[in-house]
Amino acid sequence: MENNTLKEIGSQLLSANRILLFPHMQIDGDAYGSAVALCLALRNLGKEVYVLLEDEVPAFLSFLTCDFCLEGEPPFDSADIAIAIDCSDVGRFEKRKDWYFKGNVTICLDHHMTTGVFADFNYIDSSAAATGEIIYDLLKVMNCDFNAEIANALYAAITTDTGNFRYSNTTKRTHLIVADLYDTGLDHTKVCVEIYENVRRERVKLSADALKDMQLFCDGSAGLVSVTQKMLEVNHTSMEETEGIIDTLKSIEGIEIAALLKEKEKEIIKVSLRAKSYGNVANIAQKFHGGGHIKAAGCTIHDSLDNAKKMIIGAIEEELMKGSSI
Amino acid sequence: MENNTLKEIGSQLLSANRILLFPHMQIDGDAYGSAVALCLALRNLGKEVYVLLEDEVPAFLSFLTCDFCLEGEPPFDSADIAIAIDCSDVGRFEKRKDWYFKGNVTICLDHHMTTGVFADFNYIDSSAAATGEIIYDLLKVMNCDFNAEIANALYAAITTDTGNFRYSNTTKRTHLIVADLYDTGLDHTKVCVEIYENVRRERVKLSADALKDMQLFCDGSAGLVSVTQKMLEVNHTSMEETEGIIDTLKSIEGIEIAALLKEKEKEIIKVSLRAKSYGNVANIAQKFHGGGHIKAAGCTIHDSLDNAKKMIIGAIEEELMKGSSI
CATH class of the missing domain: 3.10.310.30 (Diaminopimelate Epimerase; Chain A, domain 1)
Structure with missing residues (x-):
């Protein structure tokens, strides 16, 4: 499979209005943080964007507030664009797949090796430690404005999927991205307390x-x-x-x-x-x-x-x- | 107290030959990693450098091998330069202080607020998350060559003193330094296994x-x-x-x-x-x-x-x- 470029995908997003985001089921920090960051950045561009969920957001991620996360039906029948986020295959959003494929254009953004291509536009980079890294690159290519909420969401995505920078998937690029997030209001202490100091007794x-x-x-x-x-x-x-x-x-x-x-x-x-x-x-x-x-x-x-x-x-x-x- | 510049301290080091390094007692990752990195870099410049210890290196740091760490008497009577590393006051190297003050020139490199100045040359930066960050800057100012051993030692210093990038002292600069260490052979997975997966049962x-x-x-x-x-x-x-x-x-x-x-x-x-x-x-x-x-x-x-x-x-x-x- 050949990847599209982030520029091609960015162009699609810039010309669309109604966008639905599909993070994977059994949602984790990378899927949720990536979806929230992308949703907020596209909202700042005036797009009508929603994150469609099929399970409750775990307590340790609930500090990432996003008024545009929905369980159940999407607010419009067919989206201009539907984006699968951090989903290696359709089974990762099985219950929501009909809404996904109703999108006029489908996109897949992921860092897992996929078994089969299911989207019109694909950007799959298994060298990325987290899908959060790909979302960061996409927002940069699109010249999106970053802010503290977006920075915190991307940091949540990256810290959880890298075992807080300890796993072997962590790279120079991971640290460069995080360094840059500090310039846009990242509050890493808050994110770390929420994620790592929120364990049920x-x-x-x-x-x-x-x-x-x-x-x-x-x-x-x-x-x-x-x-x-x-x-x-x-x-x-x-x-x-x-x-x-x-x-x-x-x-x-x-x-x-x-x-x-x-x-x-x-x-x-x-x-x-x-x-x-x-x-x-x-x-x-x-x-x-x-x-x-x-x-x-x-x-x-x-x-x-x-x-x-x-x-x-x-x-x-x-x-x-x-x-x-x- | 006014700091000297790292350039001034670098010049002193470049013109010296016999150098003794004094990390603090009850040695931790930052003190040991910083001392080992500085020792190896100065050795690469042909200097005769030793790290003087007053306690055993803890098991989780023993992977940072340094043939120039000594317990007990230094190998020469008086050093051209003696450097206190990560020591907020003389009490932190009390047992070794006579050897320290025998140095023709004394230097203090630290990121703790010090109570009183005890060295001829001082570089104390409490905005640094670890003394390892200061050693990194010093080696850059001196145009020292980095290698995998130095990168691993500095990473050990930084990861331990920042609670693996979670503590509030972690900054953009911390991540930029770590990103740069990847270019010189950092094996963060090895360092993390040694430090964090080496707990006595x-x-x-x-x-x-x-x-x-x-x-x-x-x-x-x-x-x-x-x-x-x-x-x-x-x-x-x-x-x-x-x-x-x-x-x-x-x-x-x-x-x-x-x-x-x-x-x-x-x-x-x-x-x-x-x-x-x-x-x-x-x-x-x-x-x-x-x-x-x-x-x-x-x-x-x-x-x-x-x-x-x-x-x-x-x-x-x-x-x-x-x-x-x-």
Whole structure:
């Protein structure tokens, strides 16, 4: 697939009036921050723009206020332009796809590798750490005015998708963009407090509860933590709130492979796997018909939690033994 | 006090041969990263440079290898130049001060407000987020060559002193400097893994142990966690390893003031206090003859842990009540 230029896409936007934005479902910081920034910038140009959502904005992003975010029907029947934001495929906005394809012109802005092209105009740059970086470039090409709200939204997009500048996708360009946002009113302290210091207390307790029983093996080069339905109940949490536990486990000295086993139902165990440096967890996930990347993968095991633990420990041991013989 | 220019300081360094560097005691990422970067850059110019330490380099910084770091006596009796790095006063290198003042020329490079000038040449910039930023500027002024080791050392200095770009001291300049380091071989992923994913497992367990019994009060706008000698013993940890627990507590939604009570001895309770947004914990610390900043302060209470808890909860309640009446 050949990309269009941001100039071509900018021209389309400048000549349009009614624009609908489609960030992906299970909305995250990059999808929401990118959509809000683009919406506000286009609104400043006098366009009639709305962000169409299919789920509630998570609490840690609710400080990014945007009066033009809607759940449900769009306010007009057909848009001049419909833009998919941070959506690698149509499945990422499945419930809203009819409204998207009703757009006279469709655009896709993304930093994920896409499986198939679905839009008229495409700008997909997998070297961008976040779609927020692409939105920044687009607004620059269009000579849009930046302001504090736009800067905060783009910063939210970038900090969340780069693990606050720690992940390997972070580049020189990431830091140059953020440096520039300071000139237009960025309040990074406020954004960081909202995003990183807004954790439900029950979630902190669940994390403590799970980590105190961590199991280390392979001479401390692997670690396993599990979360049962009972632990969720006792701590008044949901399985979604286990996010972050595996990162704390991986942050332990010497741990190369970390595993989190989530008891979804009695014999349905969802397994998340992470590698720190040299490990390959995609290999492990594949053994159980799962998938993912070398450093982050997952699978589901249909067996008891105890058996799933044994299987995963065995597979990790095998993988790490292989590594040590290279 | 009037600063010298970095050009003046650079000229002194260029005309010297034997140079000793003095990072502060209880060495941290900024002091060590800054010293290593300056040492390596001056070595590349053919100078005979050593970093004098008075304590062991912490494990999370040991990846910054420098063959020129020494504990104990310097390798020559009197240096052409002695440089205090990240030391707000002489007390920060008390044990090594005789060697420092034996230098023919003394220099102070720092980003802390200093109480008294102690060096011949001074460059103190409290707007710098880290002394690492000042070292970067100095090396640029001196036209020093950068390389991957220097870039990694400066990144370590900057990421640790800015809470990985989250603290309010982070500026546009911080991000511009980091962006430039990518051009000279920075491997930020490696540095971040070493610094942030190198936590002792016992420490993670201690943290989990302490946090599971957190106490919330003032309608959830304050939180308290305590660590006893018994908890340290059970988890095979030291009191130094409680660092970070208060940040996790503060990260909880709605918590404005966080307190960590550390039972140093039976009736000696060290109290750490943090405020998130509007709270003033310096006020609270002062009530118990402690001190600190508005957002981070501490004090010591000579009473039982239970009584100390009651006193601190009372003082926090009073402070938060005051806030709500403004």
